[in-house]
Amino acid sequence: MRVHRVSDVLSVSIRYTYTRDGYFYFQRAVPDDLRQVYGKRVVKQALKTTSPEIAARKVAPSECLP
Incomplete structure (x- = not known):
C-alpha cells in the first residue's frame, strides 16, 4: 500500500491505487x-x-469486495 502526501502534515494510504x-x-x-x-x-x-x-472516494466502493 502506498502513502500519498496530501499536505505537509497529512498523508493517506489508499488501497489498490498507484500513481503515474x-x-x-x-x-x-x-x-x-x-x-x-x-x-x-x-x-x-x-x-x-x-x-x-x-x-x-472513487475507490471506496471496491473496498467492499472480497
Whole structure:
C-alpha cells in the first residue's frame, strides 16, 4: 500500500491505487473463480484525478469486495 502526501502534515494510504505522472489508477487482482468471466488476472482503471481525496472516494466502493 502506498502513502500519498496530501499536505505537509497529512498523508493517506489508499488501497489498490498507484500513481503515474501524477494521476491515480486503481488496480486489483481478479479472484480465481472470476478470471474466466473477466478474461484477465488484474483489473486496472484510470481514476482520472490527481487528488488523493477524490481517488479515495472513487475507490471506496471496491473496498467492499472480497
